[in-house]
Amino acid sequence: MIKDLILMNGYGVYVWSSFIITLFTCVAVYLKTLKTLKKYEKEFASEIEKLSVEKKKIVLKNSKIAPQVLSSYNKTL
């Protein structure tokens, strides 16, 4: 049964290569996107850290997004 699944009556090489190319591309794009997201989260967090205490308070108070980015970044640490 496994041999039939792999060979697919001679079409296995075409079918499996199509599925493998698709899955490999999807995984590669997912990992690249995740890496870029984490990089920007990290850079954003370090930019916040560089701010003076007053500015930091203002940013965290006025921005809806900044606290969420920081909490998301802290979760990954």
Add this chain to the structure above:
Amino acid sequence: MFNIFHNSNLFKWIEKLIYFINSIFFILLLVALSFALILSPADYLQGDSVRIMYVHVPAAWIGLASFSFIALLSLINFIFKIKYFSLITKSIAPIGLMFTCIAIITGSIWGQPTWGTFWAWDARIISMSILAFFYFLFICVHKLFSDQEIADRISSIIAIFGAINIPIIKYSVNWWNTLHQPASIKILGSSTIHSSMLLPLFLMFFVLILYCALIFLMKYKTEIIRIKKKNLKRL
């Protein structure tokens, strides 16, 4: 009117949606792959090579739908200047390019056992390659121009101009005598494909749409953070 799409409103949902999709994705992927590779029947004429359809057709649908959506949002953005629409189009474009390329490559692989060649100067294949070229141009504009407004304007023109290619792709198999078969699945009218093949096809389509949503949300989140980071530097 478009406040629901505003970054601060969307951002709180992005994290939840990413978590939700991640939690159900692998189970759905396994079910869809089981149907596509094992449970669905072989075609009476094409044999098991028909299984390539389960990645080729959804990839082509996504490639076409993404560009249509980009063109629509670009047109609205061009007229009404809604900035976060350009963020959405910028986040969708790489996904559309990826699936257009997958459709071309898997179609080429399918062509070898079916037509006896990997490539033919066929109207459908050429129009799909032109679509990939428009995606490439759209992405390049955003990479090349540092001024966001200029990049948005040029990319909008590319998307609107490229939308002319969408009906050409759709009707190329009817307008010209091509190697590519006419559409088996029709929105209006009855489909010429059996339900035992339709189910895995729609399952794979659903899984790939979920994947697109996941990548889009991650890219959109990255874009928002990038903008917020720029604003921080201005303080």
